[in-house]
Every structure is written in structure tokens, then in C-alpha cells.
Amino acid sequence: MLDPVSRVRRFNRAVTSAVGALDSSFLGRGRPLGAARVLNAIGHGRSDVAEIRDYLGLDSGLMSRLLRSLEDEGLVETTTHEDDARRRVATLTRVGRREFAAYEALSNTQAEGFLDRHSQRDALLAAMDMVASALTRDRVALAEMDPKSEQARYCLGAYYSELGRRFKQGFDVSLSRDPDAKDMRRMRGTFIVAMSDTLPIGCVGLKGTDHGYAEIKRLWVAPAARGLRLGRRLMDAAEDAARELGIRLLRLDTNSALSEAGQLYRTTGWHEIPRFNDDPYPDLFFEKRI
């Protein structure tokens, strides 16, 4: 009843029945689940037939038939791919977009209804983020993004507000040496975001300098994603990028209040060096030759 494995299994039972309910609400629109899934995949912007097939794990014969049935309903049109006439591209018709919107409304209403009934929304959402991140850990994708992109800005905002919570004296970006976005773009550096499905759950910046080293900046892992060893993955990716750019020496600064980070650096080949900048926030400085 109370051991960890039973708790996981209780969770499994709870979500199995919830998923069942979700599926059957989708059947309410008079279309088999398979066809509904294809329609929704197209609605969410997947247009290449092979990509949809892959995403939904369908056999090519089955996929073809499902697509045909959606065409017969007048929801979908297929054309051949511009660059490769073997491939087909599916798009929603006007009617199809309306039908897709109806599915979206169903999902949104369901989600809102679930949240509205709960009076500790933020805690519940945080728990859902954590579980979802753990369940999809193998599908977390690291991608280089512009440091001004929406995803990157979300990560940085979350990072700053976390520093504000964890530093006794709070945190004010304007007092810190906020790295210039252009130093975290190729070919000077890069900015990497970890995406779990549509949610950014971590980031790291590699900031080029003119002093013979590059700096690691803004390493952040969302609270919901801690425990997935994502910090290490992000650091590895940043180092790989640095090597690609011909960088041989890395430095970083951090604060002893961020104990997990210090722990990570110490166990991955970094060693402490004396202060190398006058930023007021950091009190620990590291270097690594790669």
C-alpha cells in the first residue's frame, strides 16, 4: 500500500483510467480513434505523411487508409511533396480545420475543468510537469536556439527568478554581467535549450570571449526536471559545441548557494580557480580544459 512501487502502480491505475476517459471523449465526434489521431497530428502542424506515420507508430498501409477516410470526409487534402514526388503532404481543408478546432476545444475544456476543480493549481501543475518530464525523459531533445527566442527567454526568466529565491540578497539581472546575446550565437558561442515535448525544461549558454576562453553561462534545469541528469547532458552538449568551435578552455562562475551545480562541476572535470571577474553574485569560479 505505501511502498514506492505501490505508489507508482496506484499512479498507473489512475492515469490508465483517465486516459481511457480522454480517449472515449474523443470518440464522441463519431470517428474512430485512429482517424482522430491522424487528424490531430495534421492539425498540430505535422504535414509530411511519413512523419505522421512515424510519430503515431502506424503501418504504412493503415496510415494510407486512415488518410483516405479523412479525405472522403472532406477534412484533409493531400498533395505531393514539392521536392520529392514520392512523398505526400497532408493539409486540412476548411472543414478539417473546423473539426480540428472542435477536438482542440474538447481537450482544452477537459484540461480547464480538471484545473478548475483543484484549489492548489500551481502545486498540481508543478507535480504534473515533474511526472511528465520523468515519463518522457528519453524524448528530451536538446536544440541550439537563439538566446532571444521565446523558449530561451522563458528559461532565462525562470532562471533569474530562481536565483532571486535562492540568493539571500535576491538577484537583479541588471547588476549582473548579463551576457550579450551575440556572444551566445554561432560562431562565437551558442545557446542550448532542452525541450520536453513543447515545454522548455533546461538551458545552457556558451559565451564566446576575446580572452582565450569561453564561458558557460545560465545553466538551468527546471525544478520539474531535476533528477533526470539533465544538467550533465546540457553541460556535455555545451562542451561538444565548444570543441566544434575550436575552443580549448572553458570557465564559469557560480554561487555556493547553488549546491547541485557546484557538485556537478566538481564531478565532471572542472577545477576551482581564483575569481576572474567582478560580477557581484558569484563566489565560486571554475575552469576546464577540453
Added chain:
Amino acid sequence: MLDPVSRVRRFNRAVTSAVGALDSSFLGRGRPLGAARVLNAIGHGRSDVAEIRDYLGLDSGLMSRLLRSLEDEGLVETTTHEDDARRRVATLTRVGRREFAAYEALSNTQAEGFLDRHSQRDALLAAMDMVASALTRDRVALAEMDPKSEQARYCLGAYYSELGRRFKQGFDVSLSRDPDAKDMRRMRGTFIVAMSDTLPIGCVGLKGTDHGYAEIKRLWVAPAARGLRLGRRLMDAAEDAARELGIRLLRLDTNSALSEAGQLYRTTGWHEIPRFNDDPYPDLFFEKRI
């Protein structure tokens, strides 16, 4: 991407694919999912055929055939119900129990594997408890239980350790007026536990006294279950039980550090009264006429 509804929907996508994986691991034993589900329902103690059918949401014809196929495999035996010869009762054979154990092992290994890969186990489990409680809130069952039962003792242990965390001076049961179990049993009082599936998520005690009133004691809601308005449900159930027992006046003591509790009492017809005992921990005293 970042609004609450998207986060819920990301969670839905994550669990949908996880549930799919869980289902297909069950197919590994060479039996269709329907038959495996029936076998497992029987293994988990559901024996009445109508009850299983209801639980799994199956048509009676389908249920009958699935049961027949399990009988043909030699896994299940059916007999007629003792009290009602129309009903049938299914039990596992020796082979059936072995097969059920294999499914159990599969589930347990899967759950352990999931936990083992995560380095923040406790946080993850707490999150899973919270999500599971929210998803199954309509199936939370309040049941009167003996205050010495395993479930009750679990709740009380969790309650005491939470008081220890929340009171500045900590909490030591032996210093408090720990209610005698026999005062929280019918006909003097009662003890109610809220069960979500197999997990106790809340409790409340009604303690009979010889002073013309009964006391509400040990109101506790698991952190994972907060936001479900379970405190109110438990209090209502305790009041109902008090009425049944002919009790007209209720009292309780609490501590101002437990702000949610105080809030609940004030909004549900209780009013503050002077201290009526010498317990060192409470600093707030309430009364309610029912």
C-alpha cells in the same frame, strides 16, 4: 506552450504514450489485453463476475467469452455464487495464480525501473501521489476504520511528523493528550480514513468524552491530496457520525500554525471558545453545536 492548459495537455500526451507502453508490456505474455485485464482483476481479489464486468466496463457477452478463454487456458475456475445461483464467481487456479504473479512481477519491475532511473525519488513519488489523487478525486472513499488499523496508523504517523515540521518547537506525541483508541470507536466515537484506491490520503477522529461533548481530533489531509476539499468532506463525515451517535456539541483544539485548518473551521460554523484543556500544543479552541 507555457499556459496552464498546455501544461495539462503536455501531461496528457506524456501519460498516453506511457500507458501505451505499459499495455504493450502486458501483451508480452501472449494473451490479448482483454483477457489479461480480467485475469488481473481476479488476481486482485475481484471474484464476482458482475463486479469484474462492471469494473472493466465490459459487455456481458464479451466478459463471458474472456472468462471462457481463461478457463480453457486452465487459469481460472468458475463456480456459482453461494447466495445467488444466477451469479458466477471466478477464482484463480494454481496455474492462474502463477500467471498472475508473473504479471505482478512485470508491473513491479516496470515501476522499480522507472523509480531507479530518477535521482529525486521522493519528490517524484510525491508528485505522482498528487496527480493520482487529483485524477481520482471522484473515487475517494471515506470509510470508518479502527484507529489501530494499518491505514489509520499510517495517517496518524504522517500527521505527527507533519506537526513536527510545522510547529516551531516540534511535536512529541507523548506530551500531547493522545486520544485513547477506545474513545474513537463506536459507540463512543469513530475514526474515518479517506482512501484513494489503496492509498490513505486523509483522516479524522471523533473522540467521545464524558463531559457532554465530543472532540474532533487528528484531522489530516495528505499533502498530495490538498486542493481536493477533502478536509471539508472529512469534517462533514465526522459531524454526520456524531449526529448518528446522538452527540449535539462538538469541540476541537488546534494550533494557529495550521492555518488551513483554522480557515476551514471558521468557514464551516465553528466559533472560537476559551481554552478547555491543558494540552501544551494547541492555542486555538473551537466549538460547534450540531
Added chain:
DNA sequence: CGCCACCTCTGACTAAAGTCAGAGATATGC
């Protein structure tokens, strides 16, 4: 150009799940 790889589609299947009506046995209420 020829060959091979690749994508999509169709035909021909199977398995699993689910539906529906009705038969047969048994319980329940008047």
C-alpha cells in the same frame, strides 16, 4: 541509362474488441 532504395497505395488477410438479441436458469415481489 540502369540499378537500387524509397514512398505510397491497394488487396487480402487476421486478431481483437465490441454489439445485440435471445435462450435458459434463477431470484423476487405480489
Added chain:
DNA sequence: GCATATCTCTGACTTTAGTCAGAGGTGGCG
């Protein structure tokens, strides 16, 4: 005791999902 309801089971379906082989067109490369 009889009508009616309830439970299980069987037969006869349908729908959905999924598999497999092969046809026919296209792309890429020597």
C-alpha cells in the same frame, strides 16, 4: 405460484486495428 427482473451464456454479427506482400512511381548515384 406466477409474472417479472436479473444474471450468464451463445450465436451472429460489425468495427477497428494491424500485418504483409507486392505494384507503381520517384529519387539518387555510378
